Amino acid sequence: MVFDPLDASPAPTHDSAVIDQVNKRYVPRVTVVRTGTEISFPNSDRIRHQVYSFSPAKTFTLKLYAGKDSAPVTFDKPGLVVLGCNIHDYMVAFVAVVDSPYFAKLPASGTATLNLPSGRYKLRLWHANLTAEVPVQQVLVQNAPLTVALTIDLDSAAAAVAAWPE
Amino acid sequence: MSLRTRIAVTFLLLLAAVLAAALGAVSAANRASAQLEVKRQLDVGASVFSRLLETNRRQLTQAAQAVAADYGFREAVAARDTDTLASALENSGQRIGAAMVVLTTLSGDVIAASGAQVSAGARFPISAETKAAESGTTLMVDHGRIYQLVTVAVRSPLPVAWIAMGFELDDKAARELADITGLAVTLSVKTGDTWTDVISRTPHGEPPSNDVATRRIALSNIGQAKVVAVLSRSLADARAPFERLTKMLFLIAGVSLVAFALAAFWIARTITRPLQDLTDVVNRMRAGSYDASIKVQRPDELGVLAEGLQLMQTAVQSRDQSIRRLAYEDGLTGLMNRVAFGAALNEALGAARSRPIGVAVINLHRFRRINEHLGYSVGDAVLIKMAQRIAAVPSVNAAVARLAADQFAAFARLRDGETLQAWGSSLLLALAEPVYVESQPIDISATLGLAQASGNSLTADELMRCADLALEKARRDKRPLLIYEEDLKPAALVDQLSLLGELRHAIEHDELLLYFQPKIELGTERVAGAEVLLRWQHPARGLLNPVDFIPFAEQTGFIRRLTRWTLDRAIAQAAQWHRTGDSLSLAVNISADDLSDPRFDSRVAALLMRHELPPSLLTLELTESGFIEDPDRALQMLDALAALGIGLSIDDFGTGYSSLSHLARMPVHEVKIDSSFVQGLESDPEFATVVRSAIDMGHGLGLKVVAEGIESQAAAVLLRDFRCDIAQGYLYAKPMPREALESWLQGRARVPVIAIPATFKIDEFADTLNLATY
Numbered sequence: 001m002v003f004d005p006l007d008a009s010p011a012p013t014h015d016s017a018v019i020d021q022v023n024k025r026y027v028p029r030v031t032v033v034r035t036g037t038e039i040s041f042p043n044s045d046r047i048r049h050q051v052y053s054f055s056p057a058k059t060f061t062l063k064l065y066a067g068k069d070s071a072p073v074t075f076d077k078p079g080l081v082v083l084g085c086n087i088h089d090y091m092v093a094f095v096a097v098v099d100s101p102y103f104a105k106l107p108a109s110g111t112a113t114l115n116l117p118s119g120r121y122k123l124r125l126w127h128a129n130l131t132a133e134v135p136v137q138q139v140l141v142q143n144a145p146l147t148v149a150l151t152i153d154l155d156s157a158a159a160a161v162a163a164w165p166e
Numbered sequence: 167m168s169l170r171t172r173i174a175v176t177f178l179l180l181l182a183a184v185l186a187a188a189l190g191a192v193s194a195a196n197r198a199s200a201q202l203e204v205k206r207q208l209d210v211g212a213s214v215f216s217r218l219l220e221t222n223r224r225q226l227t228q229a230a231q232a233v234a235a236d237y238g239f240r241e242a243v244a245a246r247d248t249d250t251l252a253s254a255l256e257n258s259g260q261r262i263g264a265a266m267v268v269l270t271t272l273s274g275d276v277i278a279a280s281g282a283q284v285s286a287g288a289r290f291p292i293s294a295e296t297k298a299a300e301s302g303t304t305l306m307v308d309h310g311r312i313y314q315l316v317t318v319a320v321r322s323p324l325p326v327a328w329i330a331m332g333f334e335l336d337d338k339a340a341r342e343l344a345d346i347t348g349l350a351v352t353l354s355v356k357t358g359d360t361w362t363d364v365i366s367r368t369p370h371g372e373p374p375s376n377d378v379a380t381r382r383i384a385l386s387n388i389g390q391a392k393v394v395a396v397l398s399r400s401l402a403d404a405r406a407p408f409e410r411l412t413k414m415l416f417l418i419a420g421v422s423l424v425a426f427a428l429a430a431f432w433i434a435r436t437i438t439r440p441l442q443d444l445t446d447v448v449n450r451m452r453a454g455s456y457d458a459s460i461k462v463q464r465p466d467e468l469g470v471l472a473e474g475l476q477l478m479q480t481a482v483q484s485r486d487q488s489i490r491r492l493a494y495e496d497g498l499t500g501l502m503n504r505v506a507f508g509a510a511l512n513e514a515l516g517a518a519r520s521r522p523i524g525v526a527v528i529n530l531h532r533f534r535r536i537n538e539h540l541g542y543s544v545g546d547a548v549l550i551k552m553a554q555r556i557a558a559v560p561s562v563n564a565a566v567a568r569l570a571a572d573q574f575a576a577f578a579r580l581r582d583g584e585t586l587q588a589w590g591s592s593l594l595l596a597l598a599e600p601v602y603v604e605s606q607p608i609d610i611s612a613t614l615g616l617a618q619a620s621g622n623s624l625t626a627d628e629l630m631r632c633a634d635l636a637l638e639k640a641r642r643d644k645r646p647l648l649i650y651e652e653d654l655k656p657a658a659l660v661d662q663l664s665l666l667g668e669l670r671h672a673i674e675h676d677e678l679l680l681y682f683q684p685k686i687e688l689g690t691e692r693v694a695g696a697e698v699l700l701r702w703q704h705p706a707r708g709l710l711n712p713v714d715f716i717p718f719a720e721q722t723g724f725i726r727r728l729t730r731w732t733l734d735r736a737i738a739q740a741a742q743w744h745r746t747g748d749s750l751s752l753a754v755n756i757s758a759d760d761l762s763d764p765r766f767d768s769r770v771a772a773l774l775m776r777h778e779l780p781p782s783l784l785t786l787e788l789t790e791s792g793f794i795e796d797p798d799r800a801l802q803m804l805d806a807l808a809a810l811g812i813g814l815s816i817d818d819f820g821t822g823y824s825s826l827s828h829l830a831r832m833p834v835h836e837v838k839i840d841s842s843f844v845q846g847l848e849s850d851p852e853f854a855t856v857v858r859s860a861i862d863m864g865h866g867l868g869l870k871v872v873a874e875g876i877e878s879q880a881a882a883v884l885l886r887d888f889r890c891d892i893a894q895g896y897l898y899a900k901p902m903p904r905e906a907l908e909s910w911l912q913g914r915a916r917v918p919v920i921a922i923p924a925t926f927k928i929d930e931f932a933d934t935l936n937l938a939t940y
Contacts, residue, residue, distance in 0.1 A: 052237075054244030054322045084323025086237050092323045160272065161324050 001112060002032070003102035003139065004122040010101050012036045016072065019083070019093055021049050026083060026093030028105075030128065033075060035099050040072040050086040057081045057097055080126070080164030094128055096164070116141045129154045130162035169441065170434035177430045178423070185419040192415055196408035201379070204404045208381040211347035211397040215383060218343060219314060222333050223303045225262055226316035230331040231301075233258040233267075234320040243269070243320050243327050248278045256280035258331070265334035266313055269320070269327055272297075277327060292317060292328055305385045305393045306332065307355050312364055312393055340367035349397045350374060356392040375400035440468045444475055456483035496568040498546055499553035504575075507567030511577050511626035514565075515619060522620040524586045525577040526593055527633040528556065529613045529641065533572035536608065547603045548610060555596045561589070575630065580618070590616045590647050613640045617650035666722055668704070669715060673731050677703050680735050681901035684910070685753070685872065685894045688886045692915040695751035697787070697874075697894060698736045699901045700728075716757075725757045733773055737784060739904065741777040749919040750911070753785040753815060761788065762799060767806035771926055774810070781811035782922040787838065789817045801831060808833035811925050815872065819860060830867060836891075837864045841875020844895075848880050858888045865889070 015037040020027045022044045033039065041051050043066050051062040051070070057079025062070045064087070075081060075097045085091035096103075102121070104112035118141050125134040131153040139148060167175075233239055233254065242250045251269055259267035259280050267280040270290045279288075296302030301318040315332035319325035333339070340351045344367040352366040368374055378398040385393040440462040450458045456479055462472035491497075494506030502510065514523055530552065537545040552574065557566045561578030569575050580589060594614055600607040615637025619629045632650040640648035672678050682696040702710040719725040733754055740752045760766050774781055786807060808814055816829070819837040829837075839860050846853035857873070864871040873885050876895030885893060899910060 052322075054240065054326075059244070082322075082324050084321070089235070089321055089323055 001104050001106055002096070002098045002100055002124045003114065003116055003141075004098070004100045004124065005102065005117075005119055006122055006138070007119040008117075010034075010099060013101070014038070016040065018042065019095070020044050021051075021085075021091070024049075024085075024088050024091055026091060029092070030094045030096070030105060032096045032098060032103050032105050034101060035078050035097050036074065036076055037097070038072040038074045039095065040068075041070050042068045043070075049088065049091070051083055052086055053081050053083050055079065055081040058095075079166075082161070094161075096126065118142050123148065124165045125150055125152065126162060126165055127152060127154060128161050129156050131155045133162055133165060136165055168438065170431070170438035173434040173437070174427065174430040178427055181423060181426050185423065189412070189415055189419060193412055196405070196412055200401065200405040200408050204379045204399045204401060207347070207349060207399050207404070208379060208397055211343075211349040211351075211399075212381050212383055214347050215343060215351075215395060215397065218339075219303075219385075222314050223316055226264065226303070226314070226331045226333065227301065227318060229258055229262045229264065230267075230316050230318040230329045233331075234318050234329050240320060240322045240326075243277070244322055246277065251278035252280055255329070262331075263333070264331045265311075265336075266315070266330070266332040268330040270330065271327055272325060274328070290328075290330060292330075296328075305335075307364075307393065310364065311336070312353055312355065335365065337365055337367065340365045343367070344369040347397065349399050350378070352396040352398070354394045354396060356394070361394070372400075375402060377401045379404075437468065440464065440472065444468075444472060447475060447479065451479055451482060454486075456480075456486070499550055499568050501553050501557070501574070502565060502567035504567060504569050507565060507569070507575055507577075508626045508630070510565045511629065514577065514579065515624070515626060515629070519579060520620075521579050521581070522586075522618045523577055523629075524580050524589050524616060524618045525629050525633045526575065526590055527569070527615040527630065527637045528574040528576070528593065528597070529615075529637055530572040530574075530597075531611045531613065533610070536610070540603075540608070544603050544608070548601050548608060551601045551603075552597060552610070552612075555599075556593065559593055559596050575633070586616050586618045586649055587647075590614050590649070594647055611646070613637060613645075614647040615640055615650065616647065665715065665718055666724060669702075669719060669724060669728070672702055672704075673727065677705070678731065679703055679903060680732070680739065681903060682752075682907040683894060683901040684899045684907070685892050686898045687917050688882070688890055688893050690915070690917075692917045693750075693911060694892050694917040695753060695785070696907065697753045697901075698732065698755070700732060701901075720757055720759060723759065725759050726763055729754075729756050729760045730769060733770065734777075737773050737777045737779050740783050741779040744779060744783060744921065748911075749783060749921060750916075751783050751785060751813070751919055753787050753813075755787045755817065758789065758800070761803045762796065764803075766803060767810060770807060770812065771810050771924075774812075774924060780921040781924050782813070782920055785813035785815050785835070787815040787817040790819070797828060801828075804833050809926070811922055819864070834869060836870035836872055838872040838874055838894075839890075841895075844873050844875045844881060844885070845877065847884050848878065854884065857885070857890075861885075861888045861890050 013034045013036050015034055017031055017033050017037055017039045018041075019031055019039055020042050024045060024047075031039070041062060043049050046066075048064045048066045050064045051060075053060055057077045058073070058075050058081045060073050062073070075095060078097045078099050081095040081097060083091075083093040083095060102114055102116055104114055106112050121139045121141060123137040123139045134150060134152055137148075137150075139146070236254070239251070239254050242254065255267040255269055255278055258264075265281050268290050269277045269279070270292065271277060272292075274290045274292045276288045276290050291306075293302060293304060296304070296317045301316070303314065303316045306313045306315050312335040313332035314335055315330050317328050317330045320327040320329055335353055340353065343349075344351045348369045350366070350368045350372075353364045354361045355364050356362075366374070375398075378400050380396050380398040383395040383397065385395055443462050444460065447458045447460050450456075458479070460472045460476045460479070462468060464472070494503055494509075495501070496503050511523070511525065530548075533545065533548070536548055549568070549572075553566065553568060556574055556576055557564075559576070561576070564576060564578040566574065566576045576593065578589060580586065594612065597610070597612045600609050602608070615633045615635065617629055617632035617636055624632070636648045636650035640646070679701045681699045681701050683699060684696050685694045686692070687694045700712050700716070702715055704710050716725070716728075719728050733756075736752050736754045740750065743750050756766075763769070770784075770786075774784065804814060813836070814832070814834040816832070816834050816837045818840040837860070839857055843853055843857050843860070847857060861871045861873075870891045872892040872894060873890045874894040876882050876885065876893045876897045878897060881895075882893055882897055902910065
């Protein structure tokens with residue numbers, strides 16, 4: 001869930017994040033980072049992994065490695081990056097690269113609380129298993145607490161991963 | 167239908183039925199086998215076909231997956247480097263000889279393609295199933311070509327594109343399939359409502375067949391086009407081996423039928439041929455021919471039958487001969503009997519010849535005496551010798567027969583110049599010599615009756631009857647030989663036959679009347695009784711006297727019935743008078759023939775009982791001739807009659823031949839002197855002497871003497887002087903009917919009648935009551 005401020009341009013950041021590879025899985029599977037964040041890909045498995053992305057937001061390849069041999073990758077463009085492992089087709093990770101500093105990865109309960117400055121925002125919601133794209137909404141945040149309730153349909157067996165809302 | 171045909175046809179039909187059943191069963195089994203075989207081949211074909219598709223699918227899948235998994239390829243996909251992609255697709259397609267390799271976006275827009283007629287930018291259909299499974303196989307029809315397609319997803323790592331790779335199901339593939347399975351392979355495509363055969367291949371290029379079993383295998387389809395694979399098997403080909411077998415069986419059946427037919431006819435013939443032979447023999451036997459030799463000589467049942475038939479033929483022949491002998495031969499002499507003689511005579515008469523045929527009926531004299539005194543064996547020997555002598559007389563076309571105990575007959579065609587008389591004389595001469603039996607000479611003489619006929623003017627019967635009549639006359643005239651002449655009454659013969667019927671009619675219709683002639687006691691002139699005499703009131707001839715019909719009745723044997731009738735009426739009349747107290751003793755004449763009726767005494771007794779007449783009021787008069795034939799039996803009967811208590815009288819005394827010794831033995835009470843003596847009394851002194859002697863002799867024997875035929879007073883006086891007891895004649899009264907007698911009797915003195923009751927018991931004759939009939 002991302003709130004893109006429409007009335008301000010947030011400053012770039014140089015955060016860092018980690019996506020581990022445990023038991024031939026990316027952990028975490030979904031990562032939300034601000035544009036410019038460096039993500040390192042340690043390999044906790046005893047086998048070697050490759051990491052690649054053909055996504056337009058960030059195309060890169062980490063050649064087969066083990067341990068912490070790989071250099072961190074800077075995700076410098078907003079958008080959804082799908083990560084894969086060339087030798088393990090089922091290993092998929094999603095990295096949502098956003099400009100806004102106001103975002104949250106919702107837990108299983110589906111609720112999150114964000115402190116937003118007053119102003120107008122574009123609300124985007126994405127889930128890998130959405131059956132239908134959730135329309136982008138404009139939200140006006142004022143001094144009072146605001147509750148936004150969104151209902152989504154999820155299907156783990158959906159034919160395709162939902163498109164990233166822009 | 168003959169036995170032979172029936173046997174042969176039965177077995178042939180049986181065999182044909184068995185063969186038909188066997189052939190039917192084999193044919194059915196063959197058809198079933200052929201169908202089963204075809205089904206099995208189709209199953210195998212379908213299996214091979216689906217295996218082929220599966221193999222294709224795997225090959226395509228592997229190849230497509232290999233491309234999709236290639237990292238460089240995925241990079242190229244991500245980069246949308248279409249030239250690179252097209253070459254990569256072509257490369258991978260060539261590796262496995264795919265006819266089509268297409269890369270599309272997830273939504274089916276063609277990114278790059280190799281082979282086929284698919285170009286970039288076209289829309290390639292990706293089925294929902296394929297999308298869901300991220301891979302799939304399908305059949306696609308494009309530009310009249312059929313492709314087996316495998317679609318796999320290109321992941322990086324999420325699906326980003328599809329690779330569709332396919333083989334064309336082309337003529338080559340179909341040919342291979344056909345060759346492997348031995349089935350015709352057709353691939354049909356349905357467009358709209360029409361099926362179009364895209365590919366059709368027969369195994370090894372054989373010509374297509376119309377008579378086929380098919381298996382349709384529906385294949386996946388894309389869009390509107392439906393694809394069907396049709397596998398077919400020529401039924402004719404499948405049946406061919408079985409049909410060869412069936413043909414062979416038919417051949418075997420045909421040959422065996424023919425062989426069996428020949429064998430059946432042969433066997434039937436071996437049975438029926440001898441049967442036919444035996445039937446012929448039986449037919450010949452039926453026709454009276456017993457000389458057929460039975461040729462069937464076999465070790466089997468027919469042989470036994472033939473043997474039995476042979477024995478039967480011999481037995482039947484010998485029995486037939488015996489029967490013929492019995493029927494046509496006299497057992498003692500071996501001569502013909504009357505029947506055979508009649509037949510032979512008829513045959514001779516039938517043969518038209520100019521010479522007449524003479525017939526002789528020969529009667530031997532005193533033959534009965536020979537039997538009686540010398541025994542039957544001597545009698546038989548005499549008969550045999552006589553037969554031989556008759557047979558030895560030289561004659562032409564002669565036949566000799568024995569007709570009765572002492573009667574023979576012979577006939578011969580008279581030779582030129584030979585008269586019937588001469589032939590008869592030669593016969594007589596042959597018989598005249600004494601016969602020697604056991605060196606004892608036996609004198610025997612014969613009487614001949616002769617008759618002759620030319621051509622067939624007379625039947626054998628008539629001719630013999632003529633000879634018989636001649637014989638009768640000869641015997642009456644005491645001549646040794648007599649030739650039949652016309653006046654010997656063949657007319658009378660007919661006359662007598664009708665007379666017999668009339669006489670019977672007379673008895674049944676009361677045309678006969680009783681007349682009574684009184685008997686007078688000489689000296690006292692009292693009435694001593696009456697003799698019953700018959701009169702016949704003939705409807706045409708008027709009143710007939712006994713002499714007109716009694717001799718005839720005696721000849722024909724009718725006399726017994728006549729006597730019974732007369733006795734019945736006379737006894738009834740006497741009984742009626744007796745009941746009215748006017749008793750009169752009646753005398754009834756009986757015949758010699760009556761005495762030979764062994765139940766005559768019973769009949770008389772029964773009549774007496776029925777009419778309740780005391781026996782002493784009845785007298786039976788009989789002539790001496792009654793004793794000539796069989797004196798012993800006649801005496802026996804007389805004794806029995808006398809025992810009844812009735813009176814017996816000898817009629818015509820003096821005219822017979824009986825000896826005094828006979829007379830002495832007879833239980834008679836009176837004798838009647840014949841009227842011929844009485845009528846000569848006055849004129850001839852010799853007659854008077856005879857009559858007187860007769861009366862004395864009667865008295866000497868203790869008998870009453872009756873004289874009949876008295877017509878003059880002088881005769882009556884003489885008889886009274888001779889001490890004759892009773893007189894009867896016109897002098898006193900003519901025979902008269904009952905009414906006349908009753909009035910005649912009025913006022914006349916009677917000799918008192920002694921009515922002695924019957925001494926015989928009724929029980930003794932109870933069962934003979936029914937004898938009292940006539």
